[in-house]
Amino acid sequence: MENFDQTRRRVLASGAALLAGALLPAHAFAENKKEFRIGALNPITGAGGFYGPGMQKTILMVAQDVNAAGGAAGRMLRVFAEDCQTSPEAAALAVRKLVSVNRVEAILGTWSSGVTLATMAQTNPAGLISMNTSGATAISHENTEGLAWRFQATNERYGQGFFRAVEQEGFEKVATMALNNPSGRSVLEGFTKEWEGVGKKVVESVIYEPNRPSYRSEVQRILSRQPDAVVMGAYLPDASIILREGYQTGIPVRWLMPGFVGAPDLVKALGKEATEGVMMIDIIMNDGSAALERFNAMYSEAMGQPGSSNLYATMCYDMVLVLALAIEAAGPNASTAQVNEKIREVSSQGGTEVNTFEEGKEALKKGKISLVGASSRLNFDEVGNATQDLGLTVIEDGVAVYKGKVTV
Incomplete structure (x- = not known):
């Protein structure tokens, strides 16, 4: 993206392949059923700046892994990254661009509650999925369409x-x-x-x-x-x-x-x-899980810091996997609403436990799965909250x- 500052360029350098198309006009890929477009809206600057770069980097890395495995239901994940600046006002402008220009179907990784609420004010009416690491009770109250998924404790x-x-x-x-x-x-x-x-x-x-x-x-x-x-x-x-x-x-x-x-x-x-x-x-964190071990290895190699230093990056790791498996379960021609309906199904308890996208993709051929997350077990309640x-x-x-x- 042409407006990345120096920090963002550093964070996204290895994600260039995913972002290579982000400047194309929306009509160039709007009808492309081989893509599922994601907005990574993270606090690269502002009060959440300690966590945001790692969160955004994690979204890009996991999306790359999904794409390397053939995509979700054959659809490649294309990520459009933005800095919310830990500001509801800046986030609202970024969401407007992600929705109207980039035509994303999901926005992942909003950190502060104010940013998440500002995001939901646009994603809910548009019928788009949002996933957050925010805690405010108001998020549950505003989740009237069941499109918001909280990976953080309230x-x-x-x-x-x-x-x-x-x-x-x-x-x-x-x-x-x-x-x-x-x-x-x-x-x-x-x-x-x-x-x-x-x-x-x-x-x-x-x-x-x-x-x-x-x-x-x-x-x-x-x-x-x-x-x-x-x-x-x-x-x-x-x-x-x-x-x-x-x-x-x-x-x-x-x-x-x-x-x-x-x-x-x-x-x-x-x-x-x-x-x-x-x-x-x-x-x-979900200590002892294979998912957390895999995240820790990925994060430390990419960021030069232990995975334990960024809890919110573990949540972003889980977000991409949950979304990708929901797309896989919904099928190649599924609408955003149909993908959303599969999120709870692939993450709730009672199915074959899986720790990676590849495991989940294979297990879905045989029946129900339960994704074991790096941040938690991801058993979402009736209003989309993971119980941490x-x-x-x-x-x-x-x-x-x-x-x-x-x-x-």
Whole structure:
């Protein structure tokens, strides 16, 4: 694409073969039944920039694997990649291009909840499939057409995880802080519902605006209530500022936040002392599965980093496989709606377990399959949400130490 910046060119360099046709006018391939067009809409820049390049790279690599195996139902996957900039406004423009110019049938890998909701506002009316790694409860409410598939735990579930962690640690005075967006607010709603359900009250709650250089007044307001712990719905940029300013007060408090803040980057930004004892709730990858082993090998070779560094890339890995197997199951002339109907069928339990596209393609000839994902087992519920297991990690001496599964 002609507008790729230097970062995007680096990320997509090895995906040139997939993108080679992306500049052709839509009519040049609109009637081509040998293609299934996918939009990869990922946060190459913005708050999700730590994860986005790996997410987009993974979509491209898995699509290449599917194509090398003869395609899905004989259809080659053609990927059109865009940077959502972790911005709903930028995402809306990118989606408009993907839908109206590139004529995609599915959009994969939206990260933040605001971006996912902005995407669904266009994909739902157009009858297109969307797959996301977002948590906001509103995504389920807006999934009226059954076209959106969530590979992330809901933020309500994250909130329940925070409640269990707080309960386990014996904290009694708890405050909450959240970024004023669908993701941040819904994390706190999930926690507060559980906390108040056992007869307790949040001692203070603050909703703050993004992109501010300081949150000192909000931090002082929270810490003036002398909480034992502060539950946060945050992204890395705002969490870094808040923890730095909280540490500077010298007031002891434990901070709890979602794992997507990113423990390594938080430590890198603030150092060991300011991050000591920070607690994070995040999804547990599907450890021990052949799918995760294959993803880890693919990701580390391509990105020079361990696969465990990018949970959201594992979800993108699963997205392409689920979609490709749904296309395979639906057949070569299937409509987008018919492909969508097969997504739950190829991923729910009860069939022959498969870990790769090749295994699934062969097993479909004999009957029902169940794709074992790298991120989870992908057993989607009635509103398209994968049910993920959660775990607790604590930053100790600059390292995120896994403490065990959190039952919700």
